[in-house]
Amino acid sequence: MYQDFSRTRDDRVLGEVDQAVAIAVQQLQLAGNVQAALFALQTADARLGNIDRPQWLPLRKALAGDIETLKALPQVDAGGMVLKLETLIGRLDNLPLAFEAKPKGDASKAGHAEAGWLKGLWLDFWAEFSQLVRIERMDRPDPALLAPSNAVFLRENLKLRLLNARLALLSRDGNSFREDVRLAAQWLERYFDANDASVKAAGQDLAELRKAPVGVDLPTLQASQSALRSLMAVPEKHVEVTPATASVHAAKPAKKN
Numbered sequence: 697m698y699q700d701f702s703r704t705r706d707d708r709v710l711g712e713v714d715q716a717v718a719i720a721v722q723q724l725q726l727a728g729n730v731q732a733a734l735f736a737l738q739t740a741d742a743r744l745g746n747i748d749r750p751q752w753l754p755l756r757k758a759l760a761g762d763i764e765t766l767k768a769l770p771q772v773d774a775g776g777m778v779l780k781l782e783t784l785i786g787r788l789d790n791l792p793l794a795f796e797a798k799p800k801g802d803a804s805k806a807g808h809a810e811a812g813w814l815k816g817l818w819l820d821f822w823a824e825f826s827q828l829v830r831i832e833r834m835d836r837p838d839p840a841l842l843a844p845s846n847a848v849f850l851r852e853n854l855k856l857r858l859l860n861a862r863l864a865l866l867s868r869d870g871n872s873f874r875e876d877v878r879l880a881a882q883w884l885e886r887y888f889d890a891n892d893a894s895v896k897a898a899g900q901d902l903a904e905l906r907k908a909p910v911g912v913d914l915p916t917l918q919a920s921q922s923a924l925r926s927l928m929a930v931p932e933k934h935v936e937v938t939p940a941t942a943s944v945h946a947a948k949p950a951k952k953n
Contacts, residue, residue, distance in 0.1 A: 873911065
């Protein structure tokens with residue numbers, strides 16, 4: 697009876713471990729949730745440790761190896777990255793475009809009203825003449841100037857690009873995610889006012905998103921699954937006394953002196 701009870705308890709524990717390993721595999725394959733898979737494997741190992749059977753050591757060794765593999769993976773805050781993308785999408789309508797930037801000379805012209813007539817005339821002439829000469833950097837192109845009628849389409853296309861990046865993030869498609877973020881950053885730099893603080897902040901957010909380790913190959917936990925299948929496929933051997941053997945011993949006469 698004790699052997700039957702012990703075998704039933706061991707089978708129940710192995711069934712719980714099998715369920716925990718299956719949950720870990722599902723979390724990695726379907727959701728890419730490393731933390732949930734790690735918690736499931738640690739729970740399975742702790743359950744095996746509560747009883748501590750010698751025949752379970754290969755399974756616990758496989759679980760320990762998969763646990764260390766999961767701990768070594770880079771941490772990806774998918775929820776925080778999705779929130780950052782949604783925040784960027786909501787801020788796009790308020791970002792100034794390049795053709796909306798105010799000329800630098802407007803601030804200086806405002807102070808000419810109080811100057812003398814001749815001095816004001818000279819300053820106006822010099823301001824107009826200085827527009828004929830422009831100093832620019834040759835290592836990067838000028839921002840593209842769009843017609844105001846095309847601004848709406850630009851913002852909507854940029855929103856769609858960020859939405860595609862969000863979908864790629866949720867599906868763990870690292871190549872598509874980085875490409876969408878790269879194009880969004882390129883459009884932001886080319887068509888929006890690069891001197892505006894909000895545009896600079898958006899560019900920094902895109903640069904951080906592009907560096908995130910999205911699409912890292914996740915383990916399959918094959919070692920733990922194989923060890924568990926091998927253990928469950930081999931039934932435990934128990935020594936039992938058959939009724940025939942018991943009757944023979946009972947019927948054997950005692951020796952006479």
